[in-house]
Amino acid sequence: MNSEKLRKITISNLSAAYLFDENINKFGTIKDRRNKKVLEDAIRLHVDKLVLITSGNNGYSLSRLAKNTTIKIVCIVSRNLDNETKELLKNVSYQVIELNLEQKILRPEEIISIARENDQEVIWDVTNGYEESYISIVEEICRKIIPDYIMCPVGSGGIYIGIIEGVEKYCPKTKVIGIGTQSTYQSFADKLSTPWTPYARAIENKILQGHFLFRLSDEEIKKTYLQYKNIASVEPSSSIVFAAPSHFKFKPSDKIVFINSGKMKWK
Amino acid sequence: MESHIEEKLINYGLSQKEARVYLTLLEIGTALVTDVAKKADINRSTSYVVLESLARSGLVSITERKNIRLYTPAPPERIILNLENNAKKYVELVGSAKLILPELKSMYSGSGPKPKIQFFEGIEGIKTAYEDTLTSKETILAFASIESMHAALPGFFPDYYKRRARKNIKIKSIFPDTPEAQERIKNNKEEKREAILVPKEKYSFTPEINIYDNKVVFMSLKERFALVIESEELADALKKSFELAWLGAKKYE
Numbered sequence: 287m288n289s290e291k292l293r294k295i296t297i298s299n300l301s302a303a304y305l306f307d308e309n310i311n312k313f314g315t316i317k318d319r320r321n322k323k324v325l326e327d328a329i330r331l332h333v334d335k336l337v338l339i340t341s342g343n344n345g346y347s348l349s350r351l352a353k354n355t356t357i358k359i360v361c362i363v364s365r366n367l368d369n370e371t372k373e374l375l376k377n378v379s380y381q382v383i384e385l386n387l388e389q390k391i392l393r394p395e396e397i398i399s400i401a402r403e404n405d406q407e408v409i410w411d412v413t414n415g416y417e418e419s420y421i422s423i424v425e426e427i428c429r430k431i432i433p434d435y436i437m438c439p440v441g442s443g444g445i446y447i448g449i450i451e452g453v454e455k456y457c458p459k460t461k462v463i464g465i466g467t468q469s470t471y472q473s474f475a476d477k478l479s480t481p482w483t484p485y486a487r488a489i490e491n492k493i494l495q496g497h498f499l500f501r502l503s504d505e506e507i508k509k510t511y512l513q514y515k516n517i518a519s520v521e522p523s524s525s526i527v528f529a530a531p532s533h534f535k536f537k538p539s540d541k542i543v544f545i546n547s548g549k550m551k552w553k
Numbered sequence: 554m555e556s557h558i559e560e561k562l563i564n565y566g567l568s569q570k571e572a573r574v575y576l577t578l579l580e581i582g583t584a585l586v587t588d589v590a591k592k593a594d595i596n597r598s599t600s601y602v603v604l605e606s607l608a609r610s611g612l613v614s615i616t617e618r619k620n621i622r623l624y625t626p627a628p629p630e631r632i633i634l635n636l637e638n639n640a641k642k643y644v645e646l647v648g649s650a651k652l653i654l655p656e657l658k659s660m661y662s663g664s665g666p667k668p669k670i671q672f673f674e675g676i677e678g679i680k681t682a683y684e685d686t687l688t689s690k691e692t693i694l695a696f697a698s699i700e701s702m703h704a705a706l707p708g709f710f711p712d713y714y715k716r717r718a719r720k721n722i723k724i725k726s727i728f729p730d731t732p733e734a735q736e737r738i739k740n741n742k743e744e745k746r747e748a749i750l751v752p753k754e755k756y757s758f759t760p761e762i763n764i765y766d767n768k769v770v771f772m773s774l775k776e777r778f779a780l781v782i783e784s785e786e787l788a789d790a791l792k793k794s795f796e797l798a799w800l801g802a803k804k805y806e
Contacts, residue, residue, distance in 0.1 A: 327651075331644045394652050398645075408641045410648030414655060447655070458671070484652070487659030 292430050295517060295544070298531040302541045306427055306436075309519040309548035313347045316445060316547040320419035321348040324412050328357055335360060335380070335409040337401035339387065341477050342371040343523075346550045348412070349378040360401040364388070366472065374550070388471050391482045414484050417448035424452025424460075427543055432457050434540040437527040439547050440466035440499060441478040443485030449545070450492050462492070463534060464499040465526045467507065474504045474511070477523035500533045502526060521549040565636055567612075570595055574603045575612055578626040583616075585623060610635060669783040676706065682770050682779035683713055689765035692723040694795040698774070699734040701759040705774035714744040721745065725795075727802050729753035749802040764791045 295305045308316040321344070328336055336352070337360040338344060345361035352359050358380035363372060364387040376382045383400060385392075392400075394411040401409055427433060436453065440446045446464040453460045466478055473479035483489075493499055502510070506529060507522055514520065514528040524547040536542060562572035570593075577593040578584060584592075590600035604624050607613040612632070614625045673681050683706075686693055703710055717724065723745045728734040730750035738748045763770040767788045771780040782788075 327647075331647060333644060333648065394649060406641075408644050410645070411652060412648070413652075415651040417655065444655070447658075484655040485659065488655060491659065 314551035420448025
């Protein structure tokens with residue numbers, strides 16, 4: 287696999303398409319960026335435990351990054367999560383708690399109380415937040431090229447908002463195209479379907495400001511994955527970005543960057 | 554010394570009266586409210602309220618003997634414990650604030666137009682600001698010094714003027730009256746410029762200020778930075794200020 291972070295790729299009829307590959311990150315995903323910042327803050331402020339709802343990548347990345355610290359990582363996962371991912375998370379985190387996540391949207395206080403073992407623990411829910419960690423992606427891209435469009439996956443929307451914040455800072459004329467799922471639960475792009483997000487209003491505002499968001503059916507997500515699964519180390523939730531040319535009419539001269547949000551590195 | 558300690562206790566979150574009452578109680582040990590009030594020089598009813606408050610934070614314990622309430626100070630280590638508990642509470646609050654940040658940001662973005670400020674450094678930064686003026690949908694209003702512009706960005710300007718003219722973006726400029734400015738304004742027609750020269754002895758300046766659309770651009774050509782402010786309100790006010798200056802400058806035409 288090519289180890290260059292930003293590299294040219296051949297896709298559709300686009301003459302200037304690039305891949306920004308977050309799979310190259312230490313634990314394989316874009317989430318490494320935010321989790322590094324989460325841990326820095328938690329260590330600085332002597333937090334005892336971090337808890338998050340995860341479908342795999344985020345919990346895995348955070349647990350691996352926290353391996354040599356005293357901070358305990360608790361992963362709350364859906365009972366329907368595949369056993370392989372559950373086992374993997376159990377191997378790397380302090381605790382994995384399985385819940386029926388489709389039945390209830392958990393508030394941060396509830397998430398913290400689920401993870402609490404005693405009154406003395408200082409616990410943070412880090413399911414959301416830290417979207418500013420993704421601003422550096424745009425800075426890194428702009429060091430090489432100033433793109434016309436950046437494509438990124440949209441789950442809760444933290445990455446989308448973070449990338450747009452980066453664009454506002456480093457290349458204000460660039461537009462961000464987010465690709466998400468139509469389904470809010472158990473999509474084929476399992477890392478992206480979410481019943482609730484604190485970013486809903488921010489996403490609406492960014493679209494009003496001229497950025498774009500497309501939501502795909504499971505059928506289209508599967509088709510896209512099958513077509514592009516070998517373009518880089520991707521999973522359905524990351525390959526979703528390659529569906530953008532089917533929804534948006536690019537000009538042949540447009541410089542387009544597809545962000546590969548990556549997938550867990552298992553070892 | 555005592556007032557120094559009292560100050561410290563206030564820093565730790567006690568009120569001035571709480572600090573004084575706690576220190577008093579440390580000195581006299583278990584006591585009645587009247588004894589504390591007398592020694593601390595605080596009236597009895599206030600002392601009672603303060604002692605009850607100290608009891609709630611664990612710094613004082615209360616016992617009753619024959620219906621008389623006696624107050625005993627908790628060991629000073631309790632202050633450390635309280636501070637540690639507060640520290641934990643605040644660290645948890647930091648985590649919780651991080652979580653509501655996305656929602657707060659959403660509300661902030663949705664609160665209507667807000668000024669956007671971009672800061673550009675160096676020669677390339679100034680060029681970026683000049684390039685932005687080429688997006689103008691109306692006549693640019695400018696305070697500019699031709700020699701400062703040309704000295705800061707050699708080779709940039711003849712081309713910039715041509716590109717602006719090709720885009721049919723007109724400009725109204727007030728220049729200090731210098732030989733370079735006199736030479737430049739000979740091209741006013743081709744460069745779609747209307748200009749007034751003002752006496753350099755009285756009105757010499759080096760930065761450039763451009764006002765167009767909803768933008769105000771300040772370019773410091775000596776200190777080498779540019780500031781692009783997007784604000785309807787500021788742009789409107791500065792457009793009016795420019796028109797006033799233009800009227801005043803007309804007498805030098």
